[in-house]
Amino acid sequence: MNNLQLERILNEKLQPQQIKDYCPNGLQVEGVQQVKKIVTGVTASQALIDKAVELNADALLVHHGFFWKGEPESIRGMKGKRIRTLIKNDINLLGYHLPLDIHPELGNNAKLAELLAIEVEGGLEGHPQSVAMFGKLKEPMTGAEFSKKINQVLNRHPLHISPENEHKLITTVGWCTGGGQDYIELAAANGLDAFISGEISERTTYSAREQDIHYFSAGHHATERYGVKALGEWLTQEHDLDVVFIDIDNPV
Known part of the structure; x- marks a missing residue:
């Protein structure tokens, strides 16, 4: 080609x-x-x-x-x-x-939702080009259970910051792969139970604790492996191209 x-x-x-x-x-x-x-x-x-x-x-x-x-x-x-x-x-x-990040089929957000069995409900910013999404789990989970699931799926132990009510169950979830930690404010404002992104900032800890929302930092690289991998697979399936995905380890 x-x-x-x-x-x-x-x-x-x-x-x-x-x-x-x-x-x-x-x-x-x-x-x-x-x-x-x-x-x-x-x-x-x-x-x-x-x-x-x-x-x-x-x-x-x-x-x-x-x-x-x-x-x-x-x-x-x-x-x-x-x-x-x-x-x-x-x-x-x-x-x-x-x-x-935002593609509804091959995007990083879409693939992360698929991997974590989150039912996508829409864009957290209220429009189709939103870089943060929200949805719900089929069955409520504790923070510890959801942390374990993220670890199993991404092969990366996430940093979990619990709200003051650490026993709060998780049903509704917001997420933004990569450096999307500041969308936690919008997630909390919308009453979501949890928010996931790749990176965490010092301020994110207090946002989670004080706004009654679980936060999971699952790794910038780890949350963004799957979009480009899926895009390559699409090129192979639809255009018969020889594509190979290479994962260069990155702990961030």
Whole structure:
């Protein structure tokens, strides 16, 4: 497949023009025109790029790419080395950030809900492009039980902050993969029993304790493995492309 054609079909699927983002979505570094093998992964780290080189990939498709708003514009140091490796090996880099978080079928939020058996009810912000979601569990759980379930599903022991009533059962849940911890305020305002995100801030602890809501920090990387993996599987199923997902371990 032509690299620009690959970008077009990904854009058609993910509709990046519908959401304002902090980075460019789509083809970020142009490489060889004909794409036969694709590597997918969460972040375009040097380790993932080196693995793509090792596997003779023509394209690298990630959730966290380059050229973030506010970062230094110079291509030097760590970023320079990454981009030089891509260019030297003629590897295309495609990145999709918020469009891959919110996609109702392949998105990080959708896949996390599927894994945790949460019935999706809607966007926490009240519109289809919401980057935080809410839903309910089929059966109420204690905080300890839900923490155990997250651990089993993601292979990552979450940090659980209990409300003052630590025995409060969980039926309704809000979530935002990655760095979505501040949506806990909106989740609490909507009366949800629990909120999940990847990262936690110091202030999140007090929000959970004082607003009667369970909070689970399950890891930025761990909660965002599944969207890009599903996107690669979709490319294989729908477009017969050779795609392999590589998980570079990250404890955050």
